[in-house]
Amino acid sequence: MHPDLAIVPDFPLQSLNTFGIAARARAYLRLTSVVQLGAVMADPVLAAMPRLLLGGGSNIVLTGDVDALVLHMAIEGRALAGTENGHTLVRCGGGENWHGFVQWTLAQGLGGLENMALIPGTVGAAPIQNIGAYGTELKDVFHSLRAYDVASGALRTMLAADCHFGYRDSIFKHAEGAGLVIVEVTFALPQAWQPNLRYAELGLAVQEAGLAAPTAQQISDIVVAIRRRKLPDPAVVGNAGSFFKNPVVTQAQCAQLLAAFPALVHHAQPDGSEKLAAGWLIDQCGWKGRTMGAAGVYPKQALVLVNNGGASGAEVVALARAIQADVAARYGVKLETEPVFI
Ligand SMILES: Cc1cc2nc3c(=O)[nH]c(=O)nc-3n(C[C@H](O)[C@H](O)[C@H](O)COP(=O)(O)OP(=O)(O)OC[C@H]3O[C@@H](n4cnc5c(N)ncnc54)[C@H](O)[C@@H]3O)c2cc1C
Numbered sequence: 001m002h003p004d005l006a007i008v009p010d011f012p013l014q015s016l017n018t019f020g021i022a023a024r025a026r027a028y029l030r031l032t033s034v035v036q037l038g039a040v041m042a043d044p045v046l047a048a049m050p051r052l053l054l055g056g057g058s059n060i061v062l063t064g065d066v067d068a069l070v071l072h073m074a075i076e077g078r079a080l081a082g083t084e085n086g087h088t089l090v091r092c093g094g095g096e097n098w099h100g101f102v103q104w105t106l107a108q109g110l111g112g113l114e115n116m117a118l119i120p121g122t123v124g125a126a127p128i129q130n131i132g133a134y135g136t137e138l139k140d141v142f143h144s145l146r147a148y149d150v151a152s153g154a155l156r157t158m159l160a161a162d163c164h165f166g167y168r169d170s171i172f173k174h175a176e177g178a179g180l181v182i183v184e185v186t187f188a189l190p191q192a193w194q195p196n197l198r199y200a201e202l203g204l205a206v207q208e209a210g211l212a213a214p215t216a217q218q219i220s221d222i223v224v225a226i227r228r229r230k231l232p233d234p235a236v237v238g239n240a241g242s243f244f245k246n247p248v249v250t251q252a253q254c255a256q257l258l259a260a261f262p263a264l265v266h267h268a269q270p271d272g273s274e275k276l277a278a279g280w281l282i283d284q285c286g287w288k289g290r291t292m293g294a295a296g297v298y299p300k301q302a303l304v305l306v307n308n309g310g311a312s313g314a315e316v317v318a319l320a321r322a323i324q325a326d327v328a329a330r331y332g333v334k335l336e337t338e339p340v341f342i
Pocket residue numbers: 018052053054055056057058059060073094119120121122123124125126128129130131132133172180181182183231232233234239240241242340
């Protein structure tokens with residue numbers, strides 16, 4: 001075996017997933033370079049093993065032990081990478097912590113990522129579900145990424161059009177992108193930065209802070225404060241953030257639902273469809289604060305499922321399925337899960 005490959009057998013994963021689910025991996029490797037990745041694929045025993053790419057473990061549910069080689073993305077590095085069409089390009093290794101990277105760009109005087117401050121996880125995983133918060137999505141500031149293709153061993157450069165970004169979706173969540181390991185992401189941050197305060201709650205908070213012309217750093221600080229108030233800290237209560245996507249329905253479906261449920265929370269989308277608030281639907285079904293075994297629904301936010309201590313992946317899945325069944329029965333709406341079930 002290659003000398004750089006310090007494979008650890010039977011590795012505990014509880015501290016590597018924000019749900020805090022106890023599970024073990026058949027084998028584990030901390031991945032610090034593309035060269036190492038090449039060495040894994042060149043080793044006949046390792047190349048034949050099933051693999052699981054792991055970032056910060058903040059968007060996964062471990063449903064049992066992982067019978068695979070866990071490759072823990074830890075490729076570091078961040079750098080200014082020139083300018084293009086009025087934007088500063090910033091390049092970052094896939095293993096860097098997302099929030100740390102956001103704060104670093106702000107310290108360089110670059111705005112653009114501030115609305116997405118404090119999202120847990122790694123930079124390499126951010127394109128996977130096109131992360132977003134408070135009115136900004138990754139695709140709005142994305143330039144390109146480099147991905148290692150395990151089938152060919154080649155490094156591919158992918159532009160936005162190649163990534164098929166959608167609402168909490170991209171090519172990497174589908175079969176075509178399954179063999180790609182994102183090792184580096186480049187962002188294009190506007191030199192003529194303007195605050196994005198279209199998300200009502202954020203706009204109001206900036207107003208209440210008395211900031212007529214907020215800086216990107218001030219907006220980031222406000223986003224961090226809102227998130228700390230609303231969401232459970234995974235270091236204290238295990239969770240994976242929003243557990244369900246907000247369902248998108250047609251205008252006709254929305255009108256039908258509104259006739260039966262006049263208080264329905266819905267937001268018109270640019271393409272004419274309507275996005276429903278999954279949290280509201282779950283709350284209306286009486287799930288907020290309820291528990292099933294050691295898994296539960298966060299009392300302050302029905303969209304977040306939590307580990308109240310010692311929950312198994314099976315308990316989290318059972319709770320999610322029960323919620324989906326109730327929402328489907330009452331509203332005829334299918335709730336899709338956001339985290340990846342492993
Ligand atoms: C408290 C909390 C709040 C959250 N808030 C938000 C939010 O506001 N908006 C939002 O969009 N998300 C949010 N999330 C979800 C999560 O933080 C993001 O999806 C994040 O991008 C996941 O990163 P990760 O490194 O933890 O990925 P992981 O959970 O480790 O992996 C997720 C998936 O991506 C794959 N993967 C990971 N890294 C790579 C790579 N380099 N190349 C290829 N595949 C890879 C994994 O195999 C897995 O399938 C939240 C989560 C928590 C716990």
